[in-house]
Amino acid sequence: MAASYFLVLLLFLSLGPHRALSAAGASPYLYPATFFKNYERMLTSFKIFIYTPNNPIAFTAPPASLFYDSLLRSRFVTADADEAHLFFVPFSPDASTRSLARLVRELRGNFPYWNRTLGADHFFVHPTGFDFTADRNVLELKKNSVQISVFPTTSGYFIPHKDVTLPPVSPRALTLPHAPPGEEPPSFLGYLRWDGETESVMVNELKLDDEFAVESQPSDDLGGGGGVQSSKFCLFLYGADVAWLPAAMASGCVPVIIVDRPIQDLPLMDVLRWSEMAILVGSTRGAAGLKELLRGVKEEDYERMRGLCVAAAQHFLWNAEAKPYDAFHMLIYQLWLRRHTIRYARREM
Ligand SMILES: *[C@@H]1O[C@H](CO)[C@@H](O)[C@H](O)[C@H]1NC(C)=O
DSSP states (O other), rough: OOHHHHHHHHHHHHHHHHHHHHHGOOSSSSHHHHHHHHHHHHHOOOOOEOOOHHHOOOOOTHHHHHHHHHHSSSSTTEOOGOOSSSEEEEOOOTTOHHHHHHHHHHHHHHHHHHHHHHHEEEEOTTTTTTOSSOOOOHHHHHSSSEEEEEEEEOTTSTTTTTTTEOOOOOOOOOOOOOOOOTSSSSSSSEEEEESOOOOOHHHHHHHHHHTTTESSSSSHHHHHHOTTTTEEEEETTTTTTTTTHHHHHHTTOOOEOOOOOOOOOOOTTTTGOOOOOOOHHHHHHHHHHHHHHHOOOOHHHHHHHHHHHHHGGGGGGOOOOOOOSSSHHHHHHHHTTTOOOOOOOOOOO
16 A cells, blocks of 8 residues: 555656646747756856967858857857867868868867867858868868858758757847737738749749738838738748748747758757747648648647747847857857767877
8 A cells, every 4th residue: 555655656756847847848948957057057167179270260241250259259268178178160161172171181180189089079160061072081070070050051061960050140120029919810821021033833822812921022121011010920931031030930920931851950959949939831732731731720839839939039139249048159059069079089009
């Protein structure tokens, strides 16, 4: 009797925390129980060693330039390579394969750090990402080191689980007022800012459907347009105009990403619960299929997604001076998650 009571208690105790976690399913984080603690540990412990570049480095466009400048000024940089968790290899985005090969050869020969992991505890910034090459040195950099590129990154230029993407810089302010729930229902099911160029059968269908607002030649100003505020879902053609994705999320317009292949380069992919915040859909079923899918989203599910989008949007915000939990710090956090590499000591005989 006592034993079975004990068993039940044990069962309850062991189920308890898991239940609490799934009840907190309304968290935008994949690991809500450890995220904040781990972030704080990162602030106090994380150390990055930066190799001195051969030439002056020019990242001309944000977000790569913002990330680079913030990193150089940050508390994470150390001059003592022996205490570093990760090593940053700076080079200009237009560096040729040849000069990259030379760079890696120099790191390999002049420092003891590359050989310990063959570059796995190294990272670099390359706005578009680059392809596999035949050069052994550059291939090692590509395959082993963490690549930081801008979202979205060409398929094949991005290696899932290893590489990370920088959230795009939003053209305008991230905080747009969205009608609070219960007030006027949104006038449109979906809103699409179309660049006017990307050819798409689906866009042509959407333009003819009055449940969708398609704005071609949109201005950078989201506030006046009203499409975001008056629509339930914000549609994105993957690869075309994604810069305002964070702005849409901040204003509570649930993103629908239209893409015909699996994508694994979403920003903060290993921190945020994207599956609860965005809908990924192929274009083959056309506007009618999309409409059916979006209409089928239950109201309570929609409200939860909307809340998570708003909660997560702060993490996509770029600041000239980095602020806690902003895009810069979240990038650093993803690097922090990648610090556990095995370093092989070179056997001296
Ligand atoms: C790293 O290994 C290569 C051989 O793979 C060797 O030529 C080079 O000298 C090593 N680097 C250091 C710093 O020992």
